[in-house]
Amino acid sequence: xxxxxAKLRSVSWSLISRADRFMNRLYSSRFNPLYHSGALVFxxxxxxxxxxxxxxxxxxxxxxxxxxxxxxxxxxxxRWIRSLHRYGSDAAVFAVAIHAFRLFAQGRSWxxxxxxxxxxxxxxxxxxxSGWTGYVMVWDVQAxxxxxxxxxxxxxxxxxxxPLGRAFVGEQAIPSAFFFLNLFLHVALxxxxxxxxxxxxxRIARPGLLPPRGLLWGSLGLLLALSVLWPIGMDPAADAFRxxxxxxxxxxxxxxxxxxxxxxAGAVWVFGLSLTAVALAxxxxxxPAPEGKAEPSSVDARLCTGCEQCYLDCPYEAITxxxxxxxxxxxxxxxxxxxxxxxxxCAASCAPMGIGPPGMTGRDQLERxxxxxxxxxxxxxxxxxxxxxxxxxxxxxxxAQEGNGGEPPAHTPGTFDGSRIFQxxxxxxxxxxxxxxxxxxxxxxxxxxxxxxxxxxxxxxxxWLEERMYHDREAELKERVDRSRLRVFHASxxxxxxxxxxxxxxxxxxxxxxAAKAEAxxxxxxxxxxxxxxxxxx
Amino acid sequence: xxxxxxxxxxxxxxxxxxxxxxxxxxPYRAExxxxxxxxxxxxxxxxxxxxxxxxxxxxxxxxxxxxxxDKVCETTGIPYRLRIVLNGEGVEETLIRxxxxxxxxxxxxxxxxxxxxxxxRLEITLEPEVGVEPLSGDAPVALELAEDLDLSDGDVALxxxxxxxxLVVRRAEP
Numbered sequence: 168x169x170x171x172x173a174k175l176r177s178v179s180w181s182l183i184s185r186a187d188r189f190m191n192r193l194y195s196s197r198f199n200p201l202y203h204s205g206a207l208v209f210x211x212x213x214x215x216x217x218x219x220x221x222x223x224x225x226x227x228x229x230x231x232x233x234x235x236x237x238x239x240x241x242x243x244x245x246r247w248i249r250s251l252h253r254y255g256s257d258a259a260v261f262a263v264a265i266h267a268f269r270l271f272a273q274g275r276s277w278x279x280x281x282x283x284x285x286x287x288x289x290x291x292x293x294x295x296x297s298g299w300t301g302y303v304m305v306w307d308v309q310a311x312x313x314x315x316x317x318x319x320x321x322x323x324x325x326x327x328x329x330p331l332g333r334a335f336v337g338e339q340a341i342p343s344a345f346f347f348l349n350l351f352l353h354v355a356l357x358x359x360x361x362x363x364x365x366x367x368x369x370r371i372a373r374p375g376l377l378p379p380r381g382l383l384w385g386s387l388g389l390l391l392a393l394s395v396l397w398p399i400g401m402d403p404a405a406d407a408f409r410x411x412x413x414x415x416x417x418x419x420x421x422x423x424x425x426x427x428x429x430x431x432a433g434a435v436w437v438f439g440l441s442l443t444a445v446a447l448a449x450x451x452x453x454x455p456a457p458e459g460k461a462e463p464s465s466v467d468a469r470l471c472t473g474c475e476q477c478y479l480d481c482p483y484e485a486i487t488x489x490x491x492x493x494x495x496x497x498x499x500x501x502x503x504x505x506x507x508x509x510x511x512x513c514a515a516s517c518a519p520m521g522i523g524p525p526g527m528t529g530r531d532q533l534e535r536x537x538x539x540x541x542x543x544x545x546x547x548x549x550x551x552x553x554x555x556x557x558x559x560x561x562x563x564x565x566x567a568q569e570g571n572g573g574e575p576p577a578h579t580p581g582t583f584d585g586s587r588i589f590q591x592x593x594x595x596x597x598x599x600x601x602x603x604x605x606x607x608x609x610x611x612x613x614x615x616x617x618x619x620x621x622x623x624x625x626x627x628x629x630x631w632l633e634e635r636m637y638h639d640r641e642a643e644l645k646e647r648v649d650r651s652r653l654r655v656f657h658a659s660x661x662x663x664x665x666x667x668x669x670x671x672x673x674x675x676x677x678x679x680x681x682a683a684k685a686e687a688x689x690x691x692x693x694x695x696x697x698x699x700x701x702x703x704x705x
Numbered sequence: 706x707x708x709x710x711x712x713x714x715x716x717x718x719x720x721x722x723x724x725x726x727x728x729x730x731x732p733y734r735a736e737x738x739x740x741x742x743x744x745x746x747x748x749x750x751x752x753x754x755x756x757x758x759x760x761x762x763x764x765x766x767x768x769x770x771x772x773x774x775d776k777v778c779e780t781t782g783i784p785y786r787l788r789i790v791l792n793g794e795g796v797e798e799t800l801i802r803x804x805x806x807x808x809x810x811x812x813x814x815x816x817x818x819x820x821x822x823x824x825x826r827l828e829i830t831l832e833p834e835v836g837v838e839p840l841s842g843d844a845p846v847a848l849e850l851a852e853d854l855d856l857s858d859g860d861v862a863l864x865x866x867x868x869x870x871x872l873v874v875r876r877a878e879p
Contacts (some may be wrong), residue, residue, distance in 0.1 A: 193714040257729045312735055328810040329748070336746045336815075337875065338865045389722040397726045408877035410742055410859045416733035419725075425733065 172452045179272035184660040187622065196619035196657060200386070203378040203621060204266035207386060210377055211259040212360065214387065218252040223354070228346035231306040232404040239401050250394035253417075256298055258390060260419040263291050273624055277454035279370065279483060279506045286367040288446055290360060297356040298420040300349050308414040311335065311405035313421060316428060323432040337407030370506060371626065372484045461592070462525045463507035464514070466500045470521025473497040476641035477513035477522050482626035486513060486522075510625030511596030515635065518642045520598065529598035529642075532591070536601045539589050545609035548681045550586050550674050553602065554616040555594045557624050559658035559666045584667050586614070586674070594618065594655075595628025599635050599644040602653065611677035612652040614670060619657045629657060651680060741856035743827060745789070745816040747866040751782030751803050752845045754837055781808040783833045783845055790828040791818060800834065822858040827851070829864065829872060848872045 183201070190199040200207060225245065227234035238245040267287060270276055276284040299317065303310045318331040334341060368374035377383060402415055416424065427435045454460070464485070477500050478486045485506035488498040500522055502513075507524075514523025520530045543551070581588045589605070591597050594617030605613050615636075617629035633655055634640035644653075654676075656669040757778040765773050782803035789796040796818065804810040814831065833845035850872035854862050863875040 193710065193717055254725055254729060257725050261725065308735075328805045329813050330815050333746050333813070333815050336744050336865075337861075337863050338746045385718070389718055390725075393722050393726050397723075399730065406877065408861045408863065408875070410736050410740065410861055412734065412736045412738065412859055414733050414735060415730035418728040418731050428735070 169452065169456060176272055176274060176453065179268060180660075183269055183272045187659055188661045191619070191659070191662065194382075196621065196659075197379055198382045198385070199619070199621070200378075200382060201265060201269065202619065203375075203382055204262045204269060206375050206378040207262040207382075208259050208266060209364070210383060210386065211255045211262065212357070212364075214255040214390070215252060215259065215357065218248045218255065219354075219357070221248050222252060226304065226350070228343050228350055231304055231346050232401075235305045235307075236401050239399070246398045247391070247394045250398040251390055253399050254390050254393050256294075256301065257417065257419040258386075259294060260298070263287075263294060267291065271449065271453065274453060274455075275624065277450040278460075279485070279508050281450040282370055283367055284450055285447065286363055288443075290363050290367060293356050293360050293363065295420060297353060297360070298417075300353040300356070302417065302420060303349050304346070304353060305402075306346070306405050307402035308405060308411045309402055309416060309421070311407075311411050312414055312424060312428075314405075315411075316424060320427075320432050320435055323436060335405075335407060370483060372482055373627070375621070461509035461527075463504035463509055464502045464511070464522055464524045466502055467521040468493065468499050470517075470519045471499040472519060472521075473499055474518075474641060475500075476516045476518075480512055480516040480627070480631050482510070482512060483508055508625065510593050510628065511591075512593065512625055512628055512631060515596050515598045516631065516640075516642050520600075523596075527592060527596055529600060532596075532598050532601045533604065536589060536604050539587075540605065540608040540610075543587055543610070545605075545611075547609055547611045547684075548678050549610065550612040550614050550670065550677055551605055551610045552583055552586050552588045552614050552616050552670070553594075553597055553605070554583070554588050554590055555618055555628070556590050556592055557660070558594070558616055558618040559660060559662045583663075584670050586670055593623070593625045593628040594632045595623070595625055595630075597632060599642055602636070602644060603648045606648055606652050610652075611681060612654065612673055614673050615653070615655045616666060617655060617657050618659050622659050629655075652677065739822055739858055741820055741822045741858065741860040741862070743791075743818040743820060743825070743854065743856075743862050743864065745814050745818075745829065745864045747814055747848075747864070747872070749785065749812045749814075749831065749846055749848070749866075751785060751812045752833070753780050754783055755780050779808075782812065783837050785812055785831050786834055787814060788828075788830045789816070789818075790826075791820070792826050801831075820856065822856050822860065824853055824855045826853050827864070831872075846870065850874075 187199065187201055190201050194200070196202065221244075222238060225234060225238045225241075235249070238249050240246070270280075270284070270287075299313055303314050303317075315332060315335050318335060321327065322330040322332055334345065368376075378386070400415075405411070430438070468491075473488065473491070475488055475498070478488050483506050485503050485508075486500050487503070489501045491497055491499050500513075502522070509524045509527075511524050511527040514520070514528045514532070517523070517529060520528055520533075523529065523531070525531075545551075581590070589601075594615055597615060602613050602615070615632060617632055618624070620629045623629055631640065635642055636644045636653065636655065637650070654669075654673050656666065656673075658666040658669070755778050757776045759776045760768075760774070785801045786798065787801055788798045797816070801812050801814065802808065803812055828851045829849065831848040833847065848866070848871070850864060852874055854874065856862060860877065864872055865875060867873040
């Protein structure tokens, strides 16, 4: 099962990384919509809330189809708002699908992320049901198909003494209570979604709820343009005495309808519940084998100064500060293993190197870099890449995922375009002492290859890395380190070409530095004396 | 950023937006043409019947003292036999009982027959099962319908009960 899951994830990751690369080239990583799928969903929910409130004013449960038709006839506002509501809800499903697929492909669906995965599935379910009720509200042919199909499914359950489907055959007028209940659900479910959304992000610090402004206004502008240029029309009203032969089907919400209509209702339940069970169980079947699983962070209380930096930097709020009990004053950091994703960001935030997952602490990194330098024999005209295993410099990531339950590879020093790579699990895990050690050991330059900030598997790795290197964030890179020999480059898996250009550019810059340094070291007096010596000799 | 890249970016964004628009309203043909449906949907309040039996000594011993009685009676409804004949051919003959976990809900009929458009002879009978005596005061109802239905393409004819309790055919308003 794990092998199959790893294979599936590997294929998914390959697909998503190709799409990322394409989007990065078009829109830059900052505005890549694939990186902001979760934030886009939140934005779209707000759009749905605002447009929904407007539609609610004009909707009448006593005459559902006629009232929606009247809204649609409001040429200057109603039609566009209804269309924006519809297209926004479609885009929300699309964004949710990308978000879920991305997290599955990245293996972010198990362990401490289980709550986010499960609540995300609940959100998707509520979104689909909410959309269903929205379509039924219109009471056109599509609504009739959806309502009858829903009733057919429910009629299998042994809880109704009479089939619900009888309500839609025209024996009696459909009671207003039905449309009231439907409207209530259509309002209550989205409100409930905001509560579930709060649970969804409850385990992460500083959730990015909105996309960058350019993407935000761009997305809204496109949806608005679509609403104006291609407004949603009205299908004929539902008629119990006519076969609902043709309808304009919304694939985002009713993709299942063409298949399920011809399946026995029991089979639909079995299929639907099986699919749900598989999705809900993803945290079990996507988690790596125990031997491939990274250990959570631990704290060496003797070294902890109580500075709180790890507590501030942890993207998953896995660290709390507690009163010391060892006779010393102040607080010390405590890691909750149930919340820790072993990203190692805390290791880089600790100047005295007293915290981090086993093998990833600052001290462990220093040990490794010493060995790395010993094998490397530094060349002052060459650059070294300090690369995130999951980014472009993590050339072995995919291969390792297949055989290692999706975990990053061991820290293998490889090469990229002739430059040696010192690989780390996350750029945010790199302790600044490692960078200083490399520079002081005599390498020409250090290029830190991080993932794009919104693509970080540990959420905030590249952000804290830059803060520590250039903006004096605690565990900062010392001032004495020559910044001209350092550079940070963001490149995700597959962006080899971009990385190669960045490496070549930096290498050239480092060589110029080396040349300038060599020139500066020339003893001009000695140089000038040479001809005199030669003359004296002759 | 080159003009080509900007142009390509705009084009991709427009295509994705258009795809959302297109997938939001895909023409879907739910049913093939040339057919009509006959729906049967009604409810009958079936007369009650009572089936009693005496407790065995063993059963009595298991009961608490204050619950011990000579016999136990179960009230259900008379079962009804539904017969549907379409164009002279028997489509269904079923025994229908009252619903609900205690069998105290009315009998209902809910069927859908899919037929080619055209004229069809439909005969329906719903009769109480012979040989079962209702409790006094409840008169069993028997329903029947025999009618030629002229159904156009896409028509749905509903067979249901009128206000006076007979089976009638309801069609779309002309």
